[in-house]
Amino acid sequence: MNNNKRSQARSSPINRPNPHWRLRWLALGLGLLVLGMVMASTQAPGQPSPRQTALPSGAPLEHRQLALPERPQAQRRATAGTAEPAQRRALAWRELVVERGDALARLLREAGVAQPTIHALVRARPHGAALSRIRPGDRIRLALDGAGSVQRLVLQRQPDRRLVFNREADHFASARVHTPLERRLEHASGVIDESLSAAGGRAGLSDGLITDQHVRDGAIVAAEFVNRGERHRAVRYTDHDGAAAYFAPDGTSMRKAFLRTPVEFTRISSGYGQRYHPKLGRMSNHHGVDYAAAPGTPIRATGSGRIAFRGRNGAYGRFIVIRHGERYSTAYGHMRGFASGRRTGSRVSQGDVIGYVGNSGRSTGPHLHYEFRVNGAHKNPLRVSFPPMDTIPSSQRVAFDEKAQPRLAMLDTLARTFAALDR
Ligand SMILES: [Zn+2]
Structure with a gap:
């Protein structure tokens, strides 16, 4: 997938002496553009003069926070x-x-x-x-x-x-x-198929500094990705409580209130809706999604909330229902066992392990039966659209905009450059 050769061939028209320039990999699916912080000490031993990283022209220079000091x-x-x-x-x-x-x-x-x-x-x-x-x-x-x-x-x-x-x-x-460490903003582009940070790493965010002494990568501070022709942007923002998260330019969270799937599964053994039920021997309506997984695989709460039911429940076997506020609830069946230290009424956070995949109740093999309900009505967990987790509170809106604007402007610059290269 890595199109390095081609990238190098295409980099010549830029005519900019920037060793850290990364060109977009040609790829199907998701295109990704990231800006990330990198910590580097610019003075490698035995190297008389430090190298400087050139930022794309027109980009705000506020990120070059520490200029190289005079030699002590x-x-x-x-x-x-x-x-x-x-x-x-x-x-x-x-x-x-x-x-x-x-x-x-x-x-x-x-x-x-x-x-x-x-x-x-x-x-x-x-x-x-x-x-x-x-x-x-x-x-x-x-x-x-x-x-x-x-x-x-x-x-x-x-x-x-x-x-x-x-x-x-x-x-x-x-x-x-x-030698004070220098914080630099590096950019990279690539393709997402796992997480943003993994893609950023593969896109060369860390290997751009081989000529200097690379100390460590910081966080990705801004990203743009294109999914089926639609452009999405995310900016990292650390709120007044010190919690960092990614937000769209309008301040809505990039995280959703729910994870799409509660378990690492090997395959979906039964989808949502009408199906032939092997045990009942007739067509029936399946109110959830079945995820086949090895017995004992951890099951995670897809959203934060309170455990409303935890125990045996007929065909569901060992069963947990979590209430997420007024509108939403999720349900997990056929468990082998429950995670310890939680009972009915306990608070859970998104991603917390609540139990383990099993074969209890009416089940033909180890799997998790998972349901998603909105106002008590079953929805297809793979299709339903999730509400965003949280938005920037109005009291922090100005601070957010001040932080986000220069980074979005930088993404603009990068996007224009890539567009010009594609012509
Ligand atoms: Zn099921």
């Missing part, structure tokens, strides 16, 4: 007098990863570092002592000159912090270097 004073001092650029290029870098039980002296000896050099390193001022306190997971990078002599040692403990030791004739000078 200490490091400049430490670097002075050591390798000139030409000379530095001749250095060979080697990386050692500290494992449990490693001691610095042995690690360096095994890497071929001479004993006097090891001594000089641990005596280096002011940070030499830190070298005797290395921990599993620390990274040590050595820069060796043509003669195999250590010119520089970098001890990296965290993505944004390292100690640098530079050779100055017969001793080493050391400095602590702090």
Whole structure:
């Protein structure tokens, strides 16, 4: 499915020196465009000048929150007098990863570092002592000159912090270097067939930063997807209580009050409506959907609410009914057992496990019988349209718009660019 070759061939007309540009995969079904936050430290070791990510022209630059700082004073001092650029290029870098039980002296000896050099390193001022306190997971990078002599040692403990030791004739000078992480907005495009975040990952949201030091991916902050020609957009918004969720530009939640299916099933063994009932031997109306699944498969509440019934109920076998406010209720039958700690009247949240797939009641094999009712009337759970979960409250509407607008504008820019490429 990945159309990388073609994408690269088509990227040339953009004529923009942006290594992170991702082109849309040609695909059937759902097209996806995502903007995501990425944390990166721009100064990779041994790389004299950091790379900058170019954002598409016309895009708001407010996302470039942390500009690259001046090189810290200490490091400049430490670097002075050591390798000139030409000379530095001749250095060979080697990386050692500290494992449990490693001691610095042995690690360096095994890497071929001479004993006097090891001594000089641990005596280096002011940070030499830190070298005797290395921990599993620390990274040590050595820069060796043509003669195999250590010119520089970098001890990296965290993505944004390292100690640098530079050779100055017969001793080493050391400095602590702090490179603030830069938050960047990256964009990607691809195809959804699982979740938004999985698709974002596959679309290359994380591998766009190989040239720099990629630290971690943040959240997808905005997305656009096209389903059967219809354009949908979602923006991430963190409300005043700190809860983050995705909303449409008009402030309605992208989440629905109900999950479509309560169980991971192998197949739908019986749909909703008229069917021949194998046990009754005649046509009957099936008020729910049967999901065949392995016995013991967890069953989840499709919506938040209260357990209205939990127990045995004739043909339903072990049965649970959940009430979701005034209008809605859902029902789950043929369970092998109930999840512990819940009884009639207990509150459940969407996605909570309420029981396990079984074969109790009038059932020909392990499956979940699931019903969806609106004002007491059965509806096809696979067809009924669900209400949205919540909308942005009016008190946060201004804050939401302020956050959403620049991101939607960026999606506009990206969408226009892709449209131009498609011509
Ligand atoms: Zn059924």
